[in-house]
Amino acid sequence: MIGAAKDGIAISITGLGCKVPDRVVTNDDLKQYVDTTDEWIRERTGIRERRMASRDEALSDIALPASRDALEQAGVEGKDIDLLIVATVTPDMSFPSTGAILADKLGAVDAAAYDLSAGCTGFMYALAQAYGMLAGGLAKRALVVGGDLLSRILDWEDRSTLVLFGDGAGAVVIEAVPERGFLGFELGADGAGGASLWLPGSGSRIFDEPERFVKMNGREVFKFATRILVQSAQNVMERCGVTIDDIDVYVPHQANMRIIDHATRKLGVPSEKVVINVDRYGNTSSGSIPLALADAAQDGRLKPGKLVLMTGMGAGLTWGSALIRWTKEMTPA
Numbered sequence: 001m002i003g004a005a006k007d008g009i010a011i012s013i014t015g016l017g018c019k020v021p022d023r024v025v026t027n028d029d030l031k032q033y034v035d036t037t038d039e040w041i042r043e044r045t046g047i048r049e050r051r052m053a054s055r056d057e058a059l060s061d062i063a064l065p066a067s068r069d070a071l072e073q074a075g076v077e078g079k080d081i082d083l084l085i086v087a088t089v090t091p092d093m094s095f096p097s098t099g100a101i102l103a104d105k106l107g108a109v110d111a112a113a114y115d116l117s118a119g120c121t122g123f124m125y126a127l128a129q130a131y132g133m134l135a136g137g138l139a140k141r142a143l144v145v146g147g148d149l150l151s152r153i154l155d156w157e158d159r160s161t162l163v164l165f166g167d168g169a170g171a172v173v174i175e176a177v178p179e180r181g182f183l184g185f186e187l188g189a190d191g192a193g194g195a196s197l198w199l200p201g202s203g204s205r206i207f208d209e210p211e212r213f214v215k216m217n218g219r220e221v222f223k224f225a226t227r228i229l230v231q232s233a234q235n236v237m238e239r240c241g242v243t244i245d246d247i248d249v250y251v252p253h254q255a256n257m258r259i260i261d262h263a264t265r266k267l268g269v270p271s272e273k274v275v276i277n278v279d280r281y282g283n284t285s286s287g288s289i290p291l292a293l294a295d296a297a298q299d300g301r302l303k304p305g306k307l308v309l310m311t312g313m314g315a316g317l318t319w320g321s322a323l324i325r326w327t328k329e330m331t332p333a
C-alpha cells in the first residue's frame with residue numbers, strides 16, 4: 001500500500017513523548033544468563049545496553065508518561081483525544097486492549113481506543129491509520145503510541161535473541177495543522193516470511209510444541225531488513241516526488257547497527273542525518289521509531305521545515321515508511 005497525502009490535507013505531529021524503564025541492562029549483565037560477550041554484541045549489533053522493565057511494570061505503565069508528555073507538548077488533555085492507537089506485540093494482556101487501559105488512565109473518555117499488531121512496524125502502521133482516519137474526517141486528534149516490553153517474551157536462555165531487544169515506548173499526538181506535515185506512506189507485509197520471526201502458540205492456533213518465547217531466524221530477518229529498509233524508503237520518496245538529497249533526518253528502525261549502516265550506505269544518507277539509539281536501547285520493537293524521533297527532537301535536529309523519513313520493519317514480515325515535513329519546534333521531557 002502506497003500513497004501520497006492528498007493536496008489540501010495538512011496533518012502533522014504536534015506532540016512527542018517517550019519513556020524507557022529505569023533499569024539499565026548492559027551486555028556484561030547478560031553474561032550471567034547466556035554464553036555471550038560484550039565484544040560480540042557490540043561488533044554484530046552495535047548495542048551497548050538496553051532498558052528492561054521491572055516485575056511490576058506493564059506496557060501501559062511505560063506508555064502513560066510518554067503519552068502525558070506528548071499531550072502536554074501538544075497543549076491538549078486526554079479528553080481532547082478522540083482516537084488512541086497502541087502499536088504493540090506485548091500489550092498488558094490480550095484484552096482489554098492497552099489502548100483502552102491507557103485511554104482510561106489519560107481521561108480520553110470519548111476516544112476510540114485499541115491495539116494494533118504489526119511487529120516492530122506497528123508504530124508506522126498506526127501512524128498511517130491515524131492519518132487516514134483524520135484525513136477521512138472520522139477523528140480530529142489522535143494519540144499514537146508505539147511500545148513494547150519485549151523482555152517479557154524473550155527466552156533468557158537463547159543468546160541469539162536475548163541480546164538484541166529492549167523495552168520502551170514513545171507517543172505522538174497528530175492533528176490538523178496549517179501547513180502540510182505528512183506527505184505520504186508506504187506499508188506492506190509478506191506473510192510467507194512469518195516464520196522467520198514469530199511466537200507460535202501465543203494465539204488460537206494449537207501447536208504441538210507451543211512457544212512462550214520469540215523464535216527468530218536471524219539471518220533471514222537480516223536479509224529481509226537490509227533489502228526492505230532501502231526499497232520501502234525509495235518507494236515512498238518516489239511517490240512523493242522527493243529524493244534522498246531532500247531528506248534532512250533519517251529515522252530507521254533500530255534493529256541492528258549493521259542493518260542501519262547498510263541501508264544508510266545504499267540510500268546515500270550522510271551519517272549526520274541518521275538517528276541512532278540502538279546502542280543505548282537495543283531493538284525496542286514498536287518503540288524504536290518514536291524513541292528515535294524523541295532523540296532527534298532533543299538533539300535539535302527536528303526543526304520546523306525539516307523533511308523526515310522514517311522506515312520500520314519487523315514481524316509479519318512487515319514494513320512501513322512515512323515522509324513528514326516537520327511543522328513544530330518541540331523538545332521532549
Ligand code: UT7
Nearest residue numbers: 035036037040044120159160163218219221222255256314
Ligand atoms: O525487528 C527485527 C528483529 N530482528 C532483527 O533485526 C534481527 C536481524 N538479524 C541480526 O541482527 C543478526 O542476524 C544477528 C545479530 C541476530 C546475528 O548476527 P549474525 O552475524 O547473523 O550471526 P550468526 O547468526 O551468523 O551467528 C554467528 C555465530 C554463531 O556461532 P557459530 O555457529 O559460527 O559457531 C552463533 O551461534 O555467532 C553465534 N552467536 C553468538 N555468539 C555470542 C549468536 N548469538 C551470539 C551471542 N553471543 N549473543
